[in-house]
Amino acid sequence: MLKVEVIPGRGIRNHFIEILLGMPINQAIIALHNASKHIQNVELTYSSQEPLTRDIIIRLVKDGIRFYFEPNSQLLRLIEIYDFSHIFLQYGGVVFSGPDDEADVNKVEKCFGATHPGVYVAEQNLYELSWKGLSFTFPTVSETSKFQASPVGSSGLGSLHYKRNSPPVLSKMTIYRGSHTLVRNPQISGTSLCGTVASVEVKAITDKKRIVGLFFTFVAEVPVVDESSPKQSFGPKKIERSIHFGDTTESVLSALGTPSKIFYTKADRMLIHRGEDSKKLRGPRPNYFFNYLSLGVDLLFDCITNRVQKFILHTNFPGHFDFGMCRESFLAAFCGDTSVQPVVLTRSGTDNPFGSTFCYGTDQVIVEVMDNGFIASVIIF
Known part of the structure; x- marks a missing residue:
C-alpha cells in the first residue's frame, strides 16, 4: 500500500516519488511512469470539447488520489485524497491515517493542532477544518454530532460537538497553495524548475513578411546574491533568446x-x-x-x-x-x-x-x- 508524507501547501512525497503543486503535467506523468512498480491503475480525464476551461485530472484509482492541473498552464494546482482505505498518511513523521485506522476529527486536531474554528457547510452536512495550504472534510450525522456556531454573524465558523465514541471520520483531504482551494493560476514550483527551463512565450521573427526565426522567452533558475546565507542560492529569472534559420x-x-x-x-x-x-x-x-x-x-x-x-x-x-x-x-x-x-x-x-x-x-x-x-x-x- 502507498505511504506518503503530507506537505501542507506543497504536495506529497515518499522515497520513490514526489508530486508538488506547480509541477508541469508532463513531469508528473514521467514521475508516475517511473514509479509504476509501486503505483498502478492510473487514469487521466479531460474535456475534449473544452480543453482550456476544465481541469485535467490524473487519478490514482487504487490509492484514492486526484491531481488537478490547470488546463492553460498545465501546472498542478490541487491535490485531493478521497479514499483512505488503501493509503497511509503521515505528517512530521507521525502516521495520522491508515487503512485499518482511518483519520477522524480527533486524530487530525491532535496531529495538526486546533488553531481556529472549523467551517460548517449546512447544505451538505460537512464540517471542514483548514490550515494554510491544507483542509480536511468530515461528514456529520445529526444523531451523533452537533455544530455550535460562532457568535460572529453568519460566518459559518464554529465548533463541532459529537459523542465521544463516534467522532466524524475523514472523507476528504485537500492540499493547495494559499488560503483557499480556488486558486486558478498556479506558479511553477522551484523544484520543477531546477535544472531545466519553463516556456513563457515564443514569437515569430519576420523579415519582409517571411518568418526567419523564433524569439523565445523562458524562465530559468540562476544564481542570486544572498549575503545572509553561506550557501549558493538560486532564483527564477526571465531570459530571452532568438534562434534563426541557418543557425x-x-x-x-x-x-x-x-x-x-x-x-x-x-x-x-x-x-x-x-x-x-x-x-x-x-x-x-x-x-x-x-x-x-x-x-x-x-x-x-x-x-x-x-x-x-x-x-x-x-x-x-x-x-x-x-x-x-x-x-x-x-x-x-x-x-x-x-x-x-x-x-x-x-x-x-x-x-x-x-x-x-x-x-x-x-x-x-x-x-x-x-x-x-x-x-x-x-x-x-
Missing part, C-alpha cells in the same frame, strides 16, 4: 542550452515524390532533432551543414499522440497565407488510440489540428 548547433546550444534529447530521423518517406531527384537527397547520415521538452519545441538540423532547417512547436493537448512527452509551447505568429484543403495525418492504430489529425499548409507553416478544432502542433520551415 549552427553551437549557436543553439549557447542560446538554449543542452537539449533534453537528440533524435535522428529515419529515411524520409516523402522523398518518393521527388522522383529521380530523391536519389541525390539520400545520404548515409540522417538529419537530427534537438528536442527541448521543457520548451515544447523541436529543432531540425541538416546533417551536412549542421544548421537549423525547421521548428516544430507542440501544444501538448490531451487527446493527441504526443501528449505528456513535453511541456506546451505558447506561440504567437501571423500567417497571411490562405489555407488549402487539409491533409489527413494517420498514425498506426496500434500506436495511436486518438485517431487522425488534419494538417493545413501555408507557404512556411504547417498547422496540425485535432478533430475538436484545437491545434496540436505547428511546423515552421
